[in-house]
Each structure stands twice: as C-alpha cells, then as structure tokens.
Amino acid sequence: MSMSHAPERPRLTLGFVPLLDAALPIIAREGGFFAAEGLDVTLSRESAWSTLRDKLAAGLLDGAQLLAPLPLAMSLGLSGPPCDTLAPLVLGRNGNTLVLSHRWAQGMAAPYDDTPGGRDPAVNARDFAARLRHRGAPRPRLAMVHPFSSHHFQLRDWLALDGLDPDADVELVALPPSRMVEALELGRIDGFCVGEPWGTQAAHRGGGRIVATGAQLWPGHPEKMLGVTRQWAERHPLTLTAMIRAPIAAADWLSASPEHRRQARDWLALPPYLDRALDHLPTLPLGEAPVDQRFTALRPEAGQLGAVVEHLARQLGGSLDRNRIDACYSAVHFDAAAHQGCA
Amino acid sequence: MTKTTSHTPMPQPLRILLVDDETVRAAMVEEALGREGHEVICRLQGPSSLNDMVARHAPDVVIIDMESPDRDTLDSMALLNRENPRPVVFFADQHEPDTMQAALAAGVSAYVVDGLVPGRVKAILEVAIARFDAFQSLRQELDRARGQLADRKRIERAKGLLMKHQDCDEPQAYRMLRKLAMDRGQRIGEVAANVIDILEGLEKGQ
Numbered sequence: 001m002s003m004s005h006a007p008e009r010p011r012l013t014l015g016f017v018p019l020l021d022a023a024l025p026i027i028a029r030e031g032g033f034f035a036a037e038g039l040d041v042t043l044s045r046e047s048a049w050s051t052l053r054d055k056l057a058a059g060l061l062d063g064a065q066l067l068a069p070l071p072l073a074m075s076l077g078l079s080g081p082p083c084d085t086l087a088p089l090v091l092g093r094n095g096n097t098l099v100l101s102h103r104w105a106q107g108m109a110a111p112y113d114d115t116p117g118g119r120d121p122a123v124n125a126r127d128f129a130a131r132l133r134h135r136g137a138p139r140p141r142l143a144m145v146h147p148f149s150s151h152h153f154q155l156r157d158w159l160a161l162d163g164l165d166p167d168a169d170v171e172l173v174a175l176p177p178s179r180m181v182e183a184l185e186l187g188r189i190d191g192f193c194v195g196e197p198w199g200t201q202a203a204h205r206g207g208g209r210i211v212a213t214g215a216q217l218w219p220g221h222p223e224k225m226l227g228v229t230r231q232w233a234e235r236h237p238l239t240l241t242a243m244i245r246a247p248i249a250a251a252d253w254l255s256a257s258p259e260h261r262r263q264a265r266d267w268l269a270l271p272p273y274l275d276r277a278l279d280h281l282p283t284l285p286l287g288e289a290p291v292d293q294r295f296t297a298l299r300p301e302a303g304q305l306g307a308v309v310e311h312l313a314r315q316l317g318g319s320l321d322r323n324r325i326d327a328c329y330s331a332v333h334f335d336a337a338a339h340q341g342c343a
Numbered sequence: 344m345t346k347t348t349s350h351t352p353m354p355q356p357l358r359i360l361l362v363d364d365e366t367v368r369a370a371m372v373e374e375a376l377g378r379e380g381h382e383v384i385c386r387l388q389g390p391s392s393l394n395d396m397v398a399r400h401a402p403d404v405v406i407i408d409m410e411s412p413d414r415d416t417l418d419s420m421a422l423l424n425r426e427n428p429r430p431v432v433f434f435a436d437q438h439e440p441d442t443m444q445a446a447l448a449a450g451v452s453a454y455v456v457d458g459l460v461p462g463r464v465k466a467i468l469e470v471a472i473a474r475f476d477a478f479q480s481l482r483q484e485l486d487r488a489r490g491q492l493a494d495r496k497r498i499e500r501a502k503g504l505l506m507k508h509q510d511c512d513e514p515q516a517y518r519m520l521r522k523l524a525m526d527r528g529q530r531i532g533e534v535a536a537n538v539i540d541i542l543e544g545l546e547k548g549q
C-alpha cells in the first residue's frame with residue numbers, strides 16, 4: 001500500500017449486532033483483510049439497534065452494521081435526532097425468516113417446498129389470517145427487531161397478503177434478535193421475523209416453524225449495510241475507502257471455496273461474536289433455500305430500497321425526497337473504493 | 344412581577360420506570376429520585392414484559408441503561424402503540440445538547456411522555472446521570488482496590504462460590520468463568536471478581 005493511501009484513522013471501532021450478516025466485518029478482521037488495508041479494527045458487540053444508532057451518531061463508533069432502512073431513517077430524523085448518515089456498502093442480502101409457534105404454524109407449508117403454500121407466501125398468510133379471524137382475542141403478539149427494519153416491513157407485507165391490518169389485528173413488539181427464540185419458547189410471543197441464525201435456530205430447537213422468508217417477499221433485498229455519518233466520511237475519506245475495500249475482499253475470499261465458509265463459520269462462533277448461537281450450523285450457509293443468505297452484490301443501489309422507501313413514506317404520510325434517498329445510498333464511495341488500485 | 348415563593352405549589356410527582364440490570368446502580372438512582380418526591384418503579388430482569396410494564400404503570404419517564412437490550416422495545420413503543428394514550432417518545436431535546444451529551448457519556452437513555460415539561464425531564468435526567476457517574480467511579484475504585492489481590496486467589500474463591508451455588512464440580516466452575524470472560528471480552532480475573540461480588544452479596548443478603 002502506498003503512503004498516499006494510508007488511512008487518516010488507522011484504529012477503528014465498528015459496532016455490530018450478533019447476526020450471521022455481521023460476517024463480512026468479522027471475516028475482514030479475523031482473516032486479516034482490514035489489516036491488509038492498514039486498519040486495526042475493534043468490533044464492538046451491541047445489544048440493541050438503538051444503541052448502535054446512538055453511538056454512531058455521537059461518534060462513539062466509527063462505523064456500524066446497520067439495518068438497511070436505518071441510515072435513511074436517521075438522516076430524516078425519524079429515529080433519534082436527525083443525523084446525516086451514509087450507507088456506502090451492502091453487508092448482506094436476504095437472511096430473514098418469519099417463524100410462528102406450532103400453535104399458529106400447524107399444517108402450513110415450508111417456504112420453497114414444491115407445494116402451492118411453499119411456492120406462494122400468500123397461502124400461509126391466508127391460513128394465518130383464517131385462524132386469527134376464527135380464534136379472535138387475544139391478538140397474536142408478533143415480534144420484529146426494530147421499527148426501522150426490513151423485518152418490521154416484511155412482517156407488515158406478509159400480513160397484508162391476506163388483508164390483515166398489522167396495527168389492529170396483531171400486536172407488534174420489538175425484541176433484540178438474540179431474545180426471539182427464548183421469548184417464543186416461553187410463549188411470550190406467537191411469532192417473529194428475524195435475521196439468521198435465529199430463525200433456523202428456533203426451528204432447530206423445536207420452538208416454532210419457518211413459514212415465510214424475506215427472500216420470498218423481497219428477493220435479493222439489501223438487508224444490512226455499513227453505516228457512517230456524513231461528517232465522519234468527510235473527515236476520513238481514505239479510511240472510508242479502506243473500510244469498504246476490506247469487506248469486499250472478505251466477500252471474495254468467502255465465495256472462493258467451501259473450506260472458507262467453514263472457516264468463516266468458526267470465526268463467527270468465537271465468543272466475542274455469535275458464540276453458541278451457531279451450534280446448529282456446521283458451515284456458513286450461502287444461497288441455500290429457504291433463507292438464501294448472500295454476501296454478494298455489495299454495491300449499494302438506491303433503487304433496491306423501493307419497498308423500504310414505500311413503508312417510510314406511508315409512515316410519514318407523504319412522499320420522500322428522492323435526492324435524500326440517493327444521497328444516503330449513493331454508490332460513489334463504493335465505486336471509488338472498488339476502482340482504487342486498478343489503474 | 345410579584346414573587347409568590349411562599350405559595351409555589353409542589354409539582355406533581357412523576358412516575359418513573361427505571362430499567363437497569365445493574366442492581367446496585369438501580370438502587371442508587373431509585374433512592375435519589377424517590378428523595379425528589381418521584382414515584383419510581385424498578386424493573387430489573389426479564390425479556391419482553393417491558394411492554395406490559397409500560398402499559399400497566401403508564402410511566403411519565405422511562406430511564407434505561409443505554410446498553411440494555413430493551414432499548415429497541417421502547418423505540419418501537421414510541422412509534423407503534425398508537426392506541427396507547429400515553430405514548431413514550433424518545434427524549435431528543437436538541438435545546439439541551441449538553442444534557443444529551445452527558446447522558447450519553449454516562450450511559451443513560453431516557454424516554455418521556457409527549458408533552459412533559461422539558462425542565463422537569465432535565466432535572467430527572469441530571470439526577471440519573473449523577474448516579475450513573477457515581478456508580479462508575481465506585482466501580483473504578485473497587486477495581487483498583489481489587490487489583491492488589493492476586494487474580495489466582497480470586498479465581499479460586501470464585502470457583503468455590505460457583506461450585507456451592509451452581510452445584511457443580513471444579514472443572515465446570517472453571518469453564519463457566521472462562522466462558523463468562525470470553526463472552527464479555529474481560530480477563531478471567533475480572534470476571535472472577537464480579538462473580539465474588541454477586542455471590543457474596545447474595546450470601547450476605549440471606
């Protein structure tokens with residue numbers, strides 16, 4: 001690396017929430033891809049998305065794994081005080097599962113099964129709506145991870161497939177991903193929408209069944225993104241470039257061999273990261289039905305956030321400023337980072 | 344303008360829900376806010392019942408440890424519970440950036456009911472911040488004092504306590520300590536000190 005590209009801030013702290021799609025930052029750290037870019041990165045495990053958001057906005061974190069809707073919600077001041085936030089890199093696509101307790105999931109098809117219910121998520125949604133109307137009170141309690149998450153919006157979309165009103169017909173609550181499985185097993189919630197490994201863990205432990213996936217509802221959607229504040233990005237352009245390049249290199253390495261996926265799984269299972277939450281996964285599952293977790297196509301595209309933008313606009317009761325969205329999910333930093341060193 | 348100091352009515356006490364897994368710190372905050380005449384409800388442990396607690400107690404203010412996993416539950420209540428007559432909104436008073444910065448540094452988060460007088464919120468927040476800070480210094484002092492005790496001695500003591508309380512053998516107790524240390528990114532000696540604190544505290548309480 002030439003001196004002219006030495007990052008302004010070689011020691012960084014990046015926040016993450018224990019989920020499979022924290023994989024790229026973890027691989028970049030454990031596999032030496034950050035180090036190769038001249039970065040010494042500490043990964044800070046956070047227990048809530050709000051905490052991650054507040055620490056990023058306050059400058060206590062240099063960057064963070066963020067729910068894809070969050071950078072826009074932060075920029076618009078919908079979640080915490082307004083903070084202009086950029087999402088220059090996709091960290092993962094798909095990965096969400098909708099899990100229901102056995103009481104509600106009985107007889108429903110598994111997503112992608114070769115049955116009408118497996119092929120079309122509306123079939124299970126119709127089943128759920130029929131049971132709900134038949135049973136009446138109390139309303140089922142469904143959990144998602146944060147109001148500004150694809151999980152929340154996908155849950156709403158799934159309920160709406162058979163005309164249910166997510167605000168009236170069910171009770172929506174937010175729980176951290178790592179608490180979903182236990183809450184379902186204890187009967188405190190009737191179902192949830194969450195990222196991996198928590199959905200397959202719930203199914204593996206027997207507390208519930210996967211009845212739909214985010215990949216079915218929003219195929220290939222950007223699920224997590226790297227987030228930095230605009231102020232930070234302007235002060236540390238070379239650091240940002242290095243911070244984008246390392247996870248790209250990690251993704252290339254990951255897709256190069258099945259052995260790398262097993263190695264990545266073992267890194268993710270280290271105690272500071274996901275610890276025992278990966279016990280049911282012998283390797284990092286990539287592109288497999290029904291979850292279809294992907295760590296490819298990392299270039300951000302504002303156009304791919306269409307569903308998110310629609311939900312945010314509905315919440316605001318109006319339309320969103322196109323320029324705001326384009327600025328937030330701009331690929332300009334990605335393109336600069338990806339092309340650096342090619343000349 | 345005439346002064347009416349002699350007849351200034353006492354402000355109505357506020358209902359404050361305190362969410363903090365750090366029992367000693369929670370007790371400190373509860374005591375201080377209680378002394379100010381507020382009604383403090385403490386919630387220490389247990390996932391997902393926070394929705395029910397907020398519905399049942401209808402607090403005016405929620406004070407919560409910034410690191411608490413319950414943060415997202417409160418965030419969503421602010422946005423989703425439209426039928427709740429007392430919505431909790433995120434305290435984002437940009438007129439008080441110093442208080443916000445101090446709260447963040449101390450690890451205090453607050454959610455307040457819409458329409459609550461900002462000055463009253465600020466006063467409560469300042470009490471909470473002071474106690475969070477005081478707890479932090481107490482802990483640092485304690486840590487310094489403990490530094491004089493050899494790690495090894497501490498680990499032996501922690502193992503003994505764990506064996507007694509968890510009904511396990513020595514290798515199991517050691518594995519438990521090691522796992523706690525890895526989970527928290529702490530040295531095993533630090534974890535042993537915490538375990539001693541907690542379990543000795545329990546024994547004294549019995």
